[in-house]
Amino acid sequence: MSQPLRLLLVEDSQDDADLLLLTLRRGGYVPQHRRVSDAREMAAALDDGPWDLVIADYSLPQFSGIAALELFKSRNIDIPFIIVSGHIGEDEAVAAMKGGAHDYVMKRNLSRLVPAINREMREAEMRSARQAAEKRLVEHETRLSAILSNIPGVVFQLARDAGDKWHFSYVSEGSEDLLGIPPERLVDNARLFLDLIDPADHGALNACISDAGAGQAGAHWEGRIRVRPGNEIRWINLRFSPTVVSGGAVSGEGIMTNITESKLAEQEIRESRRRLSELTSHLERVKEQERTRIAREIHDDIGGNLTAIKIDLMWLAGRVPAADKTLGAKIRQLDGLVDDTIKTTSRIGRDLRPGILDLGLAAAIEWAAKDFERRMDIPCRVECATEEMDIDPDTANALFSIFRETLTNITKHAAATRVDTLLQVEDDMLNLTVEDNGRGIAAADMGKAGSFGLRGMAERAAQLGGTVTVTGAPGSGTRVTVRMPGARAVPSGRSAAGAA
Numbered sequence: 001m002s003q004p005l006r007l008l009l010v011e012d013s014q015d016d017a018d019l020l021l022l023t024l025r026r027g028g029y030v031p032q033h034r035r036v037s038d039a040r041e042m043a044a045a046l047d048d049g050p051w052d053l054v055i056a057d058y059s060l061p062q063f064s065g066i067a068a069l070e071l072f073k074s075r076n077i078d079i080p081f082i083i084v085s086g087h088i089g090e091d092e093a094v095a096a097m098k099g100g101a102h103d104y105v106m107k108r109n110l111s112r113l114v115p116a117i118n119r120e121m122r123e124a125e126m127r128s129a130r131q132a133a134e135k136r137l138v139e140h141e142t143r144l145s146a147i148l149s150n151i152p153g154v155v156f157q158l159a160r161d162a163g164d165k166w167h168f169s170y171v172s173e174g175s176e177d178l179l180g181i182p183p184e185r186l187v188d189n190a191r192l193f194l195d196l197i198d199p200a201d202h203g204a205l206n207a208c209i210s211d212a213g214a215g216q217a218g219a220h221w222e223g224r225i226r227v228r229p230g231n232e233i234r235w236i237n238l239r240f241s242p243t244v245v246s247g248g249a250v251s252g253e254g255i256m257t258n259i260t261e262s263k264l265a266e267q268e269i270r271e272s273r274r275r276l277s278e279l280t281s282h283l284e285r286v287k288e289q290e291r292t293r294i295a296r297e298i299h300d301d302i303g304g305n306l307t308a309i310k311i312d313l314m315w316l317a318g319r320v321p322a323a324d325k326t327l328g329a330k331i332r333q334l335d336g337l338v339d340d341t342i343k344t345t346s347r348i349g350r351d352l353r354p355g356i357l358d359l360g361l362a363a364a365i366e367w368a369a370k371d372f373e374r375r376m377d378i379p380c381r382v383e384c385a386t387e388e389m390d391i392d393p394d395t396a397n398a399l400f401s402i403f404r405e406t407l408t409n410i411t412k413h414a415a416a417t418r419v420d421t422l423l424q425v426e427d428d429m430l431n432l433t434v435e436d437n438g439r440g441i442a443a444a445d446m447g448k449a450g451s452f453g454l455r456g457m458a459e460r461a462a463q464l465g466g467t468v469t470v471t472g473a474p475g476s477g478t479r480v481t482v483r484m485p486g487a488r489a490v491p492s493g494r495s496a497a498g499a500a
Helices: 014-026 039-047 065-074 090-099 107-150 175-179 183-188 199-215 260-319 325-352 355-359 361-376 393-414 452-463
Strands: 003-010 029-036 053-057 081-085 103-106 153-160 166-171 219-227 232-246 249-258 380-384 386-390 419-426 429-436 467-472 478-485 488-491
Touching: 003 014, 003 039, 014 029, 014 107, 029 039, 039 065, 053 065, 053 107, 065 081, 065 090, 081 107, 090 103, 103 107, 153 175, 166 183, 175 183, 175 249, 199 219, 199 232, 199 249, 232 260, 260 325, 260 393, 260 452, 355 361, 355 393, 361 380, 361 393, 361 419, 393 419, 393 429, 393 452, 393 478, 452 467, 452 478
Parallel strands: 003 029, 003 053, 053 081, 081 103, 380 419
Antiparallel strands: 153 166, 153 249, 219 232, 232 249, 386 488, 419 429, 429 478, 467 478
């Protein structure tokens, strides 16, 4: 197959030039050439390139192969330069090769020319490819260095041997900002980094690296370091990806970032939530105490007064002349009004705090279920797997309130025709499950704005270390499961219905 060849020919003899061109054509090349015979012509030709090959006669009347070689080298062109001569001594040939010529061929032995060109062209291509690769590598390294220097953290390459000895083969420039240690010092002595780690977090870091090596998966560690001077505490996040694991040794790449601000914010949020939870718990206790006090005052004071009024009305009714129909009717009207008021105060007192709670949680839940069934005409079955339960009053109050809120939600939203309730103790956990066969609840409805009932239930349980789980799907009913700690019970297998 013919191969194009851009040839610069330094030759004063046309006949010799024709012979060289013929040899190239026979060797499979299609030369596009330009013949020059002095320095001026050659310089102009080099400027007009590009060229694939330079062939120069060693001896010219006004020029020489060595002079042509010097001119060629001054242009920093990386293409083959081959000297062809009718007579050249060994010393001259050696000098030409040392001067930068790639080969020399005797005119009387031009059969070597094409193989020499083939070889040198291949080597030129290899040099060009290598130079391009080296250039790309330098560009990539420069780009990578620029990226790494702008990453807010420390990029590193780490090796940890089976004896738990660390060695950084690379550390980015960010180490001085994050750790207060120049990268070259960490490369020389990885112990400088380990000495910064809070002793309480050091074991977790080693375990994390070991686990990453064992599973050949990424490691993720968060811990504290003390940066000198001043022993400033900083939180760092370290991510490490092992690439080589053998015999307990691990090596790979990773990155460290400063997460102090986020950690402090997280701690502040956690502390705020703790204080808010304490405040909410306190308010709930105060509210329960106030509800109990108000219920007691309604029962004792208002209820007592109403009873006294009713007795007095009865006394008056016995002394009113039978002929005084108007006064008798008024007394009976007042008596009815007092009865209605007594019922209302009793209902308000029960709503504030049902006295039946004093008889136990199971009894209170059964009472609330019966009341729900009577008012809503919806069967509400209650099964208590425990007859005797030792429950903290706060827990009992919270669970009862959650149960009543659940019944309220069923009334408002479920369109159910049946409700089943199970109260039991398992592994010192008090479990209450309320399930209806209504329209169900979608996941989006649980977190929508205004769902204070569900949130209040969950918050109230959380204050006592419990949980509330709501599950369901549209058309398949809803299940509310409450788990509260600290209950003790004697299993009895008792079962009761809300209403027969």
